[in-house]
Amino acid sequence: MAAELRERKRLRAELESVMGRKGLRSTSQRRLILDRLFEIGEHFTADDLIADVRQADSTVGSATVYRTLRMLVESGLLQEHRFADHEGTRFELHVGDKHHDHIICMTCGKIREFEEPLIEQLQERVAEQLGFKLQSHTHQLYGYCSDCTPAPSKSRSSRG
Amino acid sequence: MAAELRERKRLRAELESVMGRKGLRSTSQRRLILDRLFEIGEHFTADDLIADVRQADSTVGSATVYRTLRMLVESGLLQEHRFADHEGTRFELHVGDKHHDHIICMTCGKIREFEEPLIEQLQERVAEQLGFKLQSHTHQLYGYCSDCTPAPSKSRSSRG
DNA sequence: TTGGGTGCAAACAGTTTGCAAATTC
DNA sequence: GAATTTGCAAACTGTTTGCACCCAA
Numbered sequence: 001m002a003a004e005l006r007e008r009k010r011l012r013a014e015l016e017s018v019m020g021r022k023g024l025r026s027t028s029q030r031r032l033i034l035d036r037l038f039e040i041g042e043h044f045t046a047d048d049l050i051a052d053v054r055q056a057d058s059t060v061g062s063a064t065v066y067r068t069l070r071m072l073v074e075s076g077l078l079q080e081h082r083f084a085d086h087e088g089t090r091f092e093l094h095v096g097d098k099h100h101d102h103i104i105c106m107t108c109g110k111i112r113e114f115e116e117p118l119i120e121q122l123q124e125r126v127a128e129q130l131g132f133k134l135q136s137h138t139h140q141l142y143g144y145c146s147d148c149t150p151a152p153s154k155s156r157s158s159r160g
Numbered sequence: 161m162a163a164e165l166r167e168r169k170r171l172r173a174e175l176e177s178v179m180g181r182k183g184l185r186s187t188s189q190r191r192l193i194l195d196r197l198f199e200i201g202e203h204f205t206a207d208d209l210i211a212d213v214r215q216a217d218s219t220v221g222s223a224t225v226y227r228t229l230r231m232l233v234e235s236g237l238l239q240e241h242r243f244a245d246h247e248g249t250r251f252e253l254h255v256g257d258k259h260h261d262h263i264i265c266m267t268c269g270k271i272r273e274f275e276e277p278l279i280e281q282l283q284e285r286v287a288e289q290l291g292f293k294l295q296s297h298t299h300q301l302y303g304y305c306s307d308c309t310p311a312p313s314k315s316r317s318s319r320g
Numbered sequence: 321t322t323g324g325g326t327g328c329a330a331a332c333a334g335t336t337t338g339c340a341a342a343t344t345c
Numbered sequence: 346g347a348a349t350t351t352g353c354a355a356a357c358t359g360t361t362t363g364c365a366c367c368c369a370a
Binding site: 183184185187189190219220221222223224227 | 353
Binding site: 082103105106112114116118119122123126127129130131132133134135136137138139140141142143144145146 | 298304
């Protein structure tokens with residue numbers, strides 16, 4: 001969609017301004033990393049991004065990519081996720097105030113997003129009942145997508 | 161509660177039987193690890209357990225504890241959690257079919273449990289709508305408990 | 321010119337693994 | 346006695362850090 005493209009441009013502009021304000025410099029590495037990152041889009045790992053960046057410039061060090069990722073997370077432009085139990089951290093562009101959670105296929109690893117305002121409401125209520133001021137949450141569903149049959153055995157129960 | 165004690169005994173018995181069936185042996189290390197694990201109860205890390213076990217027997221190797229933990233997770237007796245983004249894995253006894261999720265205080269780290277059947281229902285519906293067969297989920301809320309004031313700055317948005 | 325940024329290699333945390341010796345069945 | 350389990354140390358994965366050099370502002 002065109003809206004998404006516009007959104008990306010806005011994000012990039014916003015980022016430039018954030019970096020400017022913080023006195024962070026615009027280097028060729030950072031520009032390249034951002035290009036690739038906006039291209040990949042969603043749910044990539046640091047390794048994914050490193051490989052991708054190195055295809056364009058094999059001299060970029062992984063530390064630079066890690067440092068840039070951390071900077072972007074701290075600037076609020078990226079979100080970190082730790083999906084299924086032993087995968088590494090995955091990153092995702094944090095677009096405006098829009099919020100969604102994820103459902104992940106246990107066979108093929110496909111990740112779909114969902115929004116459910118009712119769940120969010122209930123979360124507020126639960127927090128309130130326990131005397132907490134809710135700030136954020138993580139919520140992932142795991143299952144089998146329509147393309148995948150359940151793995152033969154290994155029944156799984158929910159983990160909260 | 162007495163019910164909990166009974167439940168522990170049942171769990172232990174169940175475990176013995178599972179181990180028996182799998183041809184796993186009952187060693188002094190495993191018995192000690194189980195004792196301490198049932199004592200600690202919930203939301204402990206591998207390190208917590210290792211320290212605790214070593215207080216009783218300083219010769220137990222950490223590999224043994226890790227191996228035992230993995231065995232217990234695979235037997236379905238323990239659940240693994242990865243709470244806030246950069247903490248290590250935490251373990252919890254998996255009691256029967258009872259299920260709960262967690263809310264974590266961002267200041268003091270306190271963990272409270274909650275159950276919300278409506279949320280579980282909505283999760284089913286969401287999965288169905290996306291063509292997934294739901295198998296499990298992780299769901300954590302983050303906020304400030306009644307004993308803790310919000311940290312001065314650092315506003316946080318939700319992460320799914 | 322000067323502070324931030326870079327690549328490299330080493331450090332790091334948490335966890336797993338190879339192996340010879342010890343233990344359980 | 347055969348097979349499993351152990352402790353140790355080394356390996357491994359994902360990530361961070363120290364440092365000398367480099368470069369954008």
